Structure formats: C-alpha cells, structure tokens
Amino acid sequence: MLQIKNITKRYKGGKEAVSNLSLDIQAGDIYGFIGHNGAGKTTTIKAVVGIIDFDEGDILIDGESIRVSPINCKKKLAYIPDNPDLYEHLTGIQYLNFVGDIFEVSAKDREDKIRRYANDFEITSVLGDLISSYSHGMKQKLAIISALIHDPKLLILDEPFVGLDPKAAIILKNTMRSLCEQGSAIFFSTHVLDVAEKLCNKIAIIKNGKLMASGNTNELTKGQSLEDVFMEVADHA
C-alpha cells in the first residue's frame, strides 16, 4: 500500500533530515514509526502525504508515485497531523462538509459517518460551534473524524494520541484495528512505546534521519520490551 523507496530530504543549508529511507507498508499493517525528537519522523510523514517535497527516491501509494500522480495518491490516503491546526473560522460541521466535498463523499455517506464518529468521540453537540472555540483534544477528534469519513486505504497519523482523553484514545485504537481488518493500512508515529508495542504488527525505528531497525514487532523485540529495544537501538547504534 505504501512504499517509501530510498527517500532523502535535505533542508536548506544541506542538512539531511531523512537519509535514504526505505519502508514497505502493506494492506492490513499497523505500522509504528518511532524515534527521538528531530529524528525525521514528521518529515518522512509530510513527504508521504505530499506536504513537502523530497530530494531523492520515490514514494508509491498503491503503486502510484506521489510525485507523478499526487491527486490519485491523496484520494487514497488520510492524514492527521501532530498539531491539529484546522480552519478556525469554520464550524466543526462546515469543516467536515468541506473535507467530504474534497474527497467526493456522497451527502448520505458523509452524514452517516459524521453522525457515527461524532457520537463515538462525543463531539456532536459542538459541531455547530467555530473550531476556534475548541480545545486541543476536540480539534484532534475533529481531525480524526475528517480523516475517517472517506474510508481511506492508507491512514497516516503523526502522534495521534497526544491530547486525546482515554476514551477517545481507546476508540481511535479500535477504529485503527477495524480499518486494518477491512484491508486498509496504517502508518503512524508515536513516542508512546507501550501503545506501539500493543497496537502495531510492524515497527520502524529512525535516528538522525536513518532507519535503524524495522520489521515485525515480535521479531524485533524477541521477548524484550519495545522500550529496551528502542533504548538499545537509539543509544548504541
């Protein structure tokens, strides 16, 4: 579903934020992406979803290059950023409707999905209010709903659990599992190693823009905790 092929991203001044990184995320995977602050996780994710350009390599989504067919690629994915900076001058429902229009979700479909997810995340009553009046957690919930209303084949999340209340975090985890059972793929970054260990079937560890380890969670940990593996890889590699 998502193939990251030897991508390198250099920032102005020549510093390599991501160096020759390759990953292969298949349908049904919940792929965790972990690393220190500034390791290159967000840069990689932003390159995958087409927010920033990259210097070398390629990114394929369902076999199509994000550079060659960006619109087709983006139709298949949904992205939730680490900081839910949404259009503050819109109401919650206007934002969801906007996203529904862009992804060409039928009126009936989007209505059903919004009703369902807004109820699950308990934000139905505030959907008529301006997003500027929302708390961080409410914005995060709205961003999650907007990502789910078009049934993405690939869901990309950057630190999705930050700011979510415990119930919302559980609902999100269940939704992620359910999406994967339906054949979608999920690629997400997190600092919460406990969540990654329990939720992900595959994990990649990145340090200074370079891939340090990747593979099935069980094979990677080999009976150790992910925390121990991460510390070992991050400190000694």
Place this chain on the structure above:
Amino acid sequence: MLKQIRKLVGVTLCNTWGINVARYSKDKKKVTNVWMLAISFLILACMGVTYITMLAYGLNQIGLADIIPAYILMITSLVILVFSILKARSILFQMKSYEMLISLPIKPAAIVASRFISMYIGNVVLSLLTVVPSSIVYGIYQRPNSWFYVMMAISVFLLPLIPMTIATAIGALIIAISSRMKHKNLVTIVLSTMLTMAALVASFGMSSKSTNIDTGALAKLSTILTKQIYALYPPARLFSQGIINQDMVSFLAFVLISIGVFLLLVLIVQWKFVEICSAINARATKNNFVMKEMKASSALMAFYKKELRRYFSSSIYVMNTAIGYIMMVVACIAMRVMGVDELEETLQMTGVIHKALPLVMAGMCCLIPTTICSISLEGKQWWIPKSMPVSTKTVLDSKILVNLTIGYPFVFLSAIILFFTIRTSIIGYIMLVLVPIVYILFMSVVGIAINLRMPMFNWESEAVVVKQSGAGFISMLVSLIIIAVPGVLIAVLGNMDSNSIMLITIVVLGLLTLLVYRDNNKKVLSTIQ
C-alpha cells in the same frame, strides 16, 4: 522593568520586520523576501517623501508657508490614526503571545508598554518621512532660526502620540461595542469602515480647500484653512503657534498634552488589558448542534466557500481590501450629488475624471487584491490544501473567485450610478465596466503570483500579513504602474482618444493575466513553504 520592555520590543520588531530571518535564515528565498520587503518599503517611502516635499513646496509657492507645520501635523496624524485603528486590535490586544508571556516572570505593564512602543516605532518612522522633508522645504524658503529645527526634531517623536491615543481609544471602543453583538466581525468591519471613510473625507476636504486657489483671496484662504485645521485637530493650534511664532509656552503645552494623554492611555489600557483581550478572543459557543441533511458540492465550490468565510472572519483583511471599492462607490455617489466638476476639484483631479474615469475607478479597485495575502493567511493550516487530492488550479481559483466576488458587485453598482450621472458614448459606458473588471482580474491573478513567490506562513498577527508583507508592497507598486502608464499616455497623447488607450491597455493586461494565470497553475503546492 525597562530591561524587560527593551527585550520584548526587540523580539517584536525582529518578528514583525523579519530581522532575524535576514540575519540567521539559511533559506535564501526567505532572506530575499525580507530584502524585497525592505526595498518595496523604501520605494513607497520615497514616493511619500516626494509627495510631502511637493505639497510643502506648493503651499510655500502660493504664500501659505505658515500653515506648512500645522498641515503636515494634520496629514501625519490622520495617516497614523487610520493605520493604527486596526493595528490596535491585532497587535496591541493580541492575546496569543500575551498568554505565553504572562506565564513568564514578566510584568503585565512591561508587555503592554512593549506593544505600544513597537507600534510607536513604526509611527515615528512615518513621522520622520513627513516632518523632515517639509521642514527642509520650509527651512530653505522661510529661513527660520535654529529653534525651529530643534522643535521640529522633538516633534518627530511627539506627533504619533495623540493619533495613536485616539486610534487605540477608538479601537477599544469598537471592540467594546462589537463584543456585545452577535456578529462581532461584521460590526467591527462596519464601524471601522465608517471611521476610515470619515478620516479620508476629512483629509480630502482639507486638500480641496488648499488647492482651489483664488490668488486674490490668499489671506482669506489661509485664515479659513488654519481655522479648519484647528477645528478638526485642536492640538495643531498649539503646535503651529509654537513652531511658527516660536511661542515656547504653546510648544511646551503641545509636548505635555501629547505625552500626558499617551501616558494616561497606557495606564488605562494596562488596567483593562485582559478584559479587552478577552472580549476580542471570546467565542460564543452554542453546544446544541443537531445533525441535519447534508449537501455535497464540488471541490472548487468547497474551497470557494471556505475562502469566503475566511475573508469575512477577519475585519483587518476586509478593511484593507474593501476600502478601495467602498471609496469608489462613495466617489460615484459624490459625483451624482456634487457633479463631476466639483468632485474633480475636491479630489484635486481637475480634468482627470472627464478624460479617464474608468482608469480612476480601476485605480481604486486594484490597490490591494484579496489574493495578495490569501496564501499567507492559510498560515499553519497550509498543510490542509497541500495534503488534499485537489489541483493547484482549484486551490488558486477559489482565491481568485473571492476577489472577483468582492470586487465586481462594487464595479456594477458604481457603473449603474455613473450611468445616471455622466453623459458619454456607448463605448464610454462599456469602458466604465470593462476597465475595472479587467484590472481586478489582472490584480487577482498577479496577487496570487506575488504571494506564491513571497509567502509568509509563520505569522502571529494577521496585521503583519495584510498590512506589512513584502507581497502587499509589491502589489501596490504593480497597481501604481498599471494605472500610471496609461494615465501618463492619456495625458501626453492629448489628441488620441482616451478610450483607445484604455482599450489597448486592457487587451495587454488580459494577455498578461492569461500568461501569469497559466504560470501560477504550474506551481506544485508542496514546494510552497
């Protein structure tokens, strides 16, 4: 506390004028943008200085040298007043950074003072640009003693204080009124527009009286003009008496009043600061939403609706971009009421309206298109269109459509008023609509092109993007050029039909629009950051 104020002012200025970007950024494009901003500002400053120099020279030549100081005080104060009313809301009473700063061991008074000083520094620069050239002209022709120069030098720093005080008080008043209303932004826009129009009408009124010269009645005119200035702006009397008559008591009174009212305002604002900020930032929540049937639209329509809502959510954005259109309609109404000849005299445009009315209308329409900052205003939300399955064309078209939606109704309204006001040929009537329409379209597309090359996403206050961006300055220069070129041609080629010149101009602009539009749509959004 002084150290804290100094630090805060330094940080604000670095942020506002891109000083840190110029010094430390490794991104050459961003550094170039800062320099472009500086050069654009310099060009506009040169134009302003030229205007003031010519104005002072003109007044001197017709024997009204004595009113130069009061006149310059009046103009400077009006400009500072208009520019500061909206800045008060977005810079002085900005809550975002206040919340961050108040958690640090910084005194609230230091935060308030630093914001006033940041605004004040910008206004002192403006004051310098008007006082220095006018003083030089006055000095060359009237040969005043050295006290004149000392007092004028002191005045550079004092002139901004009273208009800043009035602007802040008006800004706070608008906030107080609008915060009690349901449609806060709309009320703010209406009140601010009314005040700006009043200030502009006042300044035009003053100008007309000074240039409508009957040489036999100069002394009388001088008295009338002086009385008008004093009536409109009482501190001008003290200032003028102090400077011209070397009356130390009057000048000292002007100094004390300027500093006194300003300090009083700082104290009041400091006292009510959090309340005012909260009133601005308060958001009404209903918490009672019930799902209803939804309607689907196209991607372009979705972006267009989003853009339109963005536009009307910001009073400073509306005020800056719509003022030209409002002025155009007001001018058309004035023409209907006063007649073309009298309006030409009032606006100091003798003969211009008769010859090139469509061009005058276009000039009012195209100074600041909404597109010039519509990409920058995406700010932290720029990731949304970049990550969505839409073409660059769809995103940019929605922004162009907003400018056309705002501008075209004003053009049609003005044309209808003019249809019943002026007598011209059929071609003349068509030009009244066609010229502004093509100019607005051209500037919409060029606005996008400029903003794509000079985006500014990391802003804290909308005022910085709307009022002080390099893109805004470049746009003003472009619009001045496209108005000046056919304008000069009409003046120089007196024998040639002005409609023909305007027709050639709009054909050229139409072709340029097409080229720039195609080039804009080739841009890849992921590369714009």
